[in-house]
Amino acid sequence: MTYSSKVMDHYENPRNVGSFAKDEEGVATGMVGAPACGDVMKLQIKVNKEGIIEDARFKTYGCGSAIASSSLVTEWVKGKTLNQALEIKNTQIADELALPPVKIHCSILAEDAIKAAVADYRKKSGEPL
Amino acid sequence: MDFNADHFALFDLPREFRIDPERLDKRYREMQSMVHPDRYANASEKEKRLSMQWATRINEAYQVLKAPLSRAAYLLRLSGEPLDIGNNTAMPPEFLAEQMEWREAVAEARLARELTGLEQLYHRVKQRMKRSYEQLAGLLDDQADYALAGDRIKRLMFLDRLLSEIDSAMAALET
Numbered sequence: 001m002t003y004s005s006k007v008m009d010h011y012e013n014p015r016n017v018g019s020f021a022k023d024e025e026g027v028a029t030g031m032v033g034a035p036a037c038g039d040v041m042k043l044q045i046k047v048n049k050e051g052i053i054e055d056a057r058f059k060t061y062g063c064g065s066a067i068a069s070s071s072l073v074t075e076w077v078k079g080k081t082l083n084q085a086l087e088i089k090n091t092q093i094a095d096e097l098a099l100p101p102v103k104i105h106c107s108i109l110a111e112d113a114i115k116a117a118v119a120d121y122r123k124k125s126g127e128p129l
Numbered sequence: 130m131d132f133n134a135d136h137f138a139l140f141d142l143p144r145e146f147r148i149d150p151e152r153l154d155k156r157y158r159e160m161q162s163m164v165h166p167d168r169y170a171n172a173s174e175k176e177k178r179l180s181m182q183w184a185t186r187i188n189e190a191y192q193v194l195k196a197p198l199s200r201a202a203y204l205l206r207l208s209g210e211p212l213d214i215g216n217n218t219a220m221p222p223e224f225l226a227e228q229m230e231w232r233e234a235v236a237e238a239r240l241a242r243e244l245t246g247l248e249q250l251y252h253r254v255k256q257r258m259k260r261s262y263e264q265l266a267g268l269l270d271d272q273a274d275y276a277l278a279g280d281r282i283k284r285l286m287f288l289d290r291l292l293s294e295i296d297s298a299m300a301a302l303e304t
Contacts, residue, residue, distance in 0.1 A: 031225040032218040035283040038290020040228045061232040061294075112218040 003064050004098035010068035015075050018057045020044050028124060030116030034109050039066045043113035045077060045085070047121055053077045053085055058113075065103040069093050069110035082118050130160075130183070135207060136190035146201055146269040148194065157191045198289060201265055201282050210275045212282060220283065228287050232294065239298040247302070251295045258288050 003011065019042070020027045026047040033040045039062030046055040056074035060067045072093060077085045093099075093107035121127075130139070137144040140156045162168075164183040169176055193199045202212050231250070238246040261281055268278040 031222050031229065033220045033225050033228060033287060034218055035214045035220070035286040038287050040225055040232060040287070042225075042229055059229065059233075061229070061236075109218050 003068075006097050007064055007068040007099070010071040010097070011064040014058075014067060014071040016055075016057050016071065017059065019059060020046055020055075020057055026121075028117050028121030030113045030118070030120055032109055032112045032116055034062075034066075034105055036105065037062065037066075039063065039106070039109060041066060041070050041109050041113050043070060043073065043110075043117045045114075045117045045121065047082070051081055053080050053082070062109075063103070063106065065097065065099055065106040066109060068097050069099075069106045070113065072096060073110045073114055077114060082121065085114055086118055088114055132183070132186065136194050136203060139187070139190050140194065142194070144204070144207065146197075146204055146266045148200065150195075153191070153194055157187065160187045197262055197265075198282065198285055201269060201278065201285075204269050205275055205279055205282070208273075208275045210279065212279050214283065214286070220287075224284060224287075228291065231291055235291070235294050235298055239301065242302055244299065244302050247295055247299045251292065251299065254288055254292050254295065258285060258292070261285050261288070 022029065024046070026049075028045055028047065030043045030045075031041070032043075039060070041060045041062065042058065044057045045053045048054045056077050058070040058074050060070045073088060076088055088111060090104070090107040090111040093110055094104055097107070099107055135144070140153060140160070142148060142153065142156070161184065164180045164187065166177070166180060166184070169180045172180070193203050205212050231254070234250060235247065238250065261284065265278060265281045265285070268274045268281060
């Protein structure tokens with residue numbers, strides 16, 4: 001498998017790797033996994049009082065494409081409102097990283113991680129889903 | 130032999146998860162020798178082609194039945210409730226959190242070169258998988274609870290991946 005240069009870039013210099021403290025103010029966590037390849041992905045967002053995602057972290061155990069997809073979305077969600085973040089589609093991720101068809105599920109994983117993190121935030125803050 | 134028979138029927142085995150591996154191996158060897166190309170050295174082109182197709186068919190069926198995970202997934206498919214794994218990323222959060230912790234533990238032990246720690250982890254995962262497979266056998270063969278079996282198969286797929294991660298971490302430390 002040859003990776004695109006953008007995948008390699010995120011793989012070698014992943015952005016925003018790590019975790020926030022779970023009980024930190026405004027922090028929500030989305031966790032997803034792909035049984036077919038056994039990849040697991042954790043995406044955390046930190047939402048400020050204005051409802052803007054001001055920071056994000058990820059931790060992914062999986063292939064280069066899964067790591068690159070999650071690294072990319074931590075960059076993309078920053079500065080967005082929750083609703084704007086939910087508009088990020090896996091096809092945009094796959095296009096940006098030039099993922100081959102067999103790796104599309106990695107971008108789906110990243111999209112679902114955003115949805116899971118937003119859902120977790122709304123659950124915690126009592127917002128309607 | 131019926132080319133369109135399911136894998137179990139092809140090997141003359143009951144359609145069950147609990148399989149007799151020796152019987153499977155024996156049937157496999159018998160059938161492969163029946164269609165072996167050497168037997169068709171002087172046969173017509175059509176017969177040669179047929180024997181090749183049969184050899185491929187038998188081989189594929191054997192691979193699916195031999196590995197417990199693919200055998201279980203195949204049973205679900207035969208039941209009419211195939212496993213939905215392609216685009217399905219929703220697993221119970223506690224399960225994923227645990228997987229995450231274990232993968233972290235593997236990465237840390239690898240970095241710290243803790244072979245004993247990895248070995249212990251390997252045995253823990255192996256034990257857990259053994260229990261899961263026993264439960265899965267009951268769900269498939271005795272209770273015909275395919276929904277729950279599907280969930281257990283998915284969990285086992287993650288554990289299987291975890292196990293191979295531990296395996297490669299141990300291999301990396303041993304060299």
